[in-house]
Amino acid sequence: MMSPPGAASCPGSLAEMPSLLPWLLLGMGLGLLYDLLRPPRWAARAAAAALLDLLFAVLAMAAVFLAAMGANEGRLGLWELAAGLLGFLFYLYGLSPAILPLAERAYRVIQNTIRLLKKLVENLRKTAKKYFPNWKDWIIMKW
Secondary structure: OOOOOOHHHOOOOOOOHHHHHHHHHHHHHHHHHHHHHHHHHHHOOHHHHHHHHHHHHHHHHHHHHHHHHHOHHHOOOHHHHHHHHHHHHHHHHHHHHHHHHHHHHHHHHHHHHHHHHHHHHHHHHHHHHHHOOOHHHHHOOOO
16 A cells, blocks of 8 residues: 655654654753753853853854754754754753763863962963063074
């Protein structure tokens, strides 16, 4: 028995399911990006937190736009957006409780490493100033 024309394109058909998988993954990726930006946002002041929110919004819109242009000849349907939202919510409520503490620890390690490097550079600067107070005299050749 032959299926009627256009039956494969009706919402919810099995032929449409593989095209929704990238949108689920995109939503999960945006959830991961959201989790990675949360610790610096919590540590930042209001203006910096607003800039991080703006960064997330711009990256999310760009990702959805590029995914929409690459799939279905630039047509974006509600099913794709719903799949992306479902992927984001699945990540946020299913995977985020396990990954967010790891992101917080990684952020703390990065913060401590930056503090340590700043301290090291400051100590090197003080040491260089102590031993080479007239460093310009070393560079300039006098005849």
